[in-house]
Amino acid sequence: MTLLTLFTPAGVLPSAGPLRRAAKRLSALGFDVHIDQAALAKKQRFAGDDDTRVAALHRVALQAPSVALATRGGYGLTRLLDRIDWKLVARSVERGTRWVGQSDVTALQLGLLAHEKG
Known part of the structure; x- marks a missing residue:
C-alpha cells in the first residue's frame, strides 16, 4: 500500500469529522493513511x-x-x-515524497524549489 500522511500546516480544521x-475515503482508495498527531491542533486560527x-x-x-497531503x-x-x-x-522528496x-502549500513547494537551486 502507498503511505499517505495527512497533516495540517496552516489553518485550523474546524472539527475532526x-x-x-477523508482518511476513510482515502483508505478505501487503497492508501495506507496516517494522520499526523498535530493534525487537529488549534491555536487561534492556526493548526497549533x-x-x-x-x-x-x-x-x-x-x-x-x-x-504528504495538507488537510487544508x-x-x-x-x-x-x-x-x-x-x-x-x-x-x-529524494525518497519519493510528493508534497500535495x-x-x-504552494509556498512550501516554491520554497523547496528555491532551496534546491541553492
Whole structure:
C-alpha cells in the first residue's frame, strides 16, 4: 500500500469529522493513511502554534510517506518558511515524497524549489 500522511500546516480544521471521513475515503482508495498527531491542533486560527506546525512538517519529512497531503490551505504556512529545515524536506522528496496541497502549500513547494537551486 502507498503511505499517505495527512497533516495540517496552516489553518485550523474546524472539527475532526471531515478529517476522519477523508482518511476513510482515502483508505478505501487503497492508501495506507496516517494522520499526523498535530493534525487537529488549534491555536487561534492556526493548526497549533508555529512550533507545533513546523514540528509536524518535519515529522512528515522524516517519515517520508509517498504522499504528504495538507488537510487544508489558508494562511499560516508562510509564517514557517524561515524555520523549515529545507534539507530535511528535500531528502523526503529524494525518497519519493510528493508534497500535495493548495493555497499556502504552494509556498512550501516554491520554497523547496528555491532551496534546491541553492
